[in-house]
Amino acid sequence: MRRLMIIETIIFTLSIVIVVIIAPCTEAAGKGLGNGLNVGFYSRSCPNVEKIVADIVSEANRQDPKLPGALIRLFSHDCFVKGCDASILLETTRSKEPVEKKAQGNDFIRGFELIDEIKARLEQECPQTVSCADILAFAAREAVFLAGLPRHKVPAGRRDSRTSRASDVGLPAPTTPFNDIIDFFTRKGITLDELVVLSGAHSIGVAHCSFFDYRLYNFNTSQPQDPALNSTYAADLSTKCPKQNTLPADEAKKRAVDFDPTTPLVLDNNFYLNLLQGKTLLQSDQIMVSDPRTSALVKTLASDSEAWSRRFAKAMIKMGRTNVLTRDEGEIRKNCRTFN
Numbered sequence: 166m167r168r169l170m171i172i173e174t175i176i177f178t179l180s181i182v183i184v185v186i187i188a189p190c191t192e193a194a195g196k197g198l199g200n201g202l203n204v205g206f207y208s209r210s211c212p213n214v215e216k217i218v219a220d221i222v223s224e225a226n227r228q229d230p231k232l233p234g235a236l237i238r239l240f241s242h243d244c245f246v247k248g249c250d251a252s253i254l255l256e257t258t259r260s261k262e263p264v265e266k267k268a269q270g271n272d273f274i275r276g277f278e279l280i281d282e283i284k285a286r287l288e289q290e291c292p293q294t295v296s297c298a299d300i301l302a303f304a305a306r307e308a309v310f311l312a313g314l315p316r317h318k319v320p321a322g323r324r325d326s327r328t329s330r331a332s333d334v335g336l337p338a339p340t341t342p343f344n345d346i347i348d349f350f351t352r353k354g355i356t357l358d359e360l361v362v363l364s365g366a367h368s369i370g371v372a373h374c375s376f377f378d379y380r381l382y383n384f385n386t387s388q389p390q391d392p393a394l395n396s397t398y399a400a401d402l403s404t405k406c407p408k409q410n411t412l413p414a415d416e417a418k419k420r421a422v423d424f425d426p427t428t429p430l431v432l433d434n435n436f437y438l439n440l441l442q443g444k445t446l447l448q449s450d451q452i453m454v455s456d457p458r459t460s461a462l463v464k465t466l467a468s469d470s471e472a473w474s475r476r477f478a479k480a481m482i483k484m485g486r487t488n489v490l491t492r493d494e495g496e497i498r499k500n501c502r503t504f505n
């Protein structure tokens with residue numbers, strides 16, 4: 166009996182020792198959240214990389230002022246499916262399954278040509294050195310900057326995945342129940358507060374009518390219009406997104422509305438002020454005002470733009486660390502659309 170207890174104690178102690186020794190190793194391999202990314206990763210191998218990305222994104226932004234929203238969404242959809250591994254850019258894989266970008270959750274996603282342009286330029290400058298996953302992260306940072314926030318530092322060293330599967334795309338939709346949304350982000354290591362902070366990205370860019378027009382016309386059996394919508398705002402939305410079948414189908418599908426009716430090109434805390442007035446397109450955003458777990462933070466962020474922008478930059482950096490591949494994992498693609 167006594168001997169059994171001693172053996173048990175030894176096994177317990179050993180298992181703790183093993184956990185203590187092994188945990189930091191898996192973290193160094195990029196499996197953990199404090200993974201092996203670091204700022205200045207390319208300072209020797211491709212010292213101009215961040216400047217090159219900045220110049221190309223800034224030039225493209227002059228032609229297309231709505232580009233920043235697209236690039237931030239592209240990066241977030243890369244990070245929240247598997248991890249920030251450029252899997253969203255692949256057009257084919259060895260298994261020939263449908264790829265992520267074909268999934269419904271990635272409808273209207275764009276920015277691929279710009280990533281190609283950056284990659285082509287970087288392959289001239291420093292061949293097979295900069296991953297597509299890091300290009301997405303650098304480009305998203307420039308987007309944040311061009312939309313009016315300070316340039317945040319971007320830890321780099323991500324590598325590119327060889328696989329991409331539409332069936333992995335479990336991204337939440339605007340109609341996903343809030344508890345499921347919270348679970349989804351928790352599993353990715355993003356806290357509820359960070360989700361509220363990151364959702365401020367919906368102060369730039371657009372949403373297509375199909376994501377929210379049910380809130381105007383057929384919300385539920387007792388209320389045709391979502392009572393959480395500001396009625397003045399709803400009236401305006403109805404002119405931009407008319408009832409189904411009043412426009413030709415292909416025209417209706419293209420219709421999109423700015424997230425922020427006041428400063429649509431500026432990344433700011435207006436998103437939270439709009440939320441408080443019922444001026445939001447997505448039900449998944451509007452819920453943050455009424456849910457007791459998030460309502461206080463929404464009010465805080467609405468009244469403190471400094472606090473929001475500081476926390477937003479931190480949360481973007483954290484999002485960029487989601488399940489990355491590092492060191493000898495994955496590869497550095499030569500072309501972002503195909504595995505090597």
Ligand code: HEM
Pocket residue numbers: 231233234235237238241272273274337338339346360363364366367369370371372373374376421447449
């Ligand atoms: C519950 C979570 C979220 C849901 C349900 C959601 C849903 C959506 C939807 C439906 C659109 C409209 C796409 C279109 O019609 O083209 C959109 C756009 C966008 N989302 Fe989210 N989103 C979520 C979280 C996030 C997060 C965490 C970020 C960033 C950090 C983000 C950044 C953006 C941006 C920048 C756009 C504008 C895209 C453009 O203008 O092309 N979203 N989102």
Ligand SMILES: *[C@@H]1O[C@H](CO)[C@@H](O)[C@H](O)[C@H]1NC(C)=O
Pocket residue numbers: 385386387388392
């Ligand atoms: C319709 O939506 C309102 C507002 O969210 C809610 O109070 C009501 O219970 C819903 N009715 C039905 C039948 O689901």
Ligand SMILES: *[C@@H]1O[C@H](CO)[C@@H](O)[C@H](O)[C@H]1NC(C)=O
Pocket residue numbers: 395396397398441442443
């Ligand atoms: C709805 O929008 C109007 C016009 O922008 C604003 O004055 C009003 O306060 C808003 N209503 C609510 C309930 O916030």
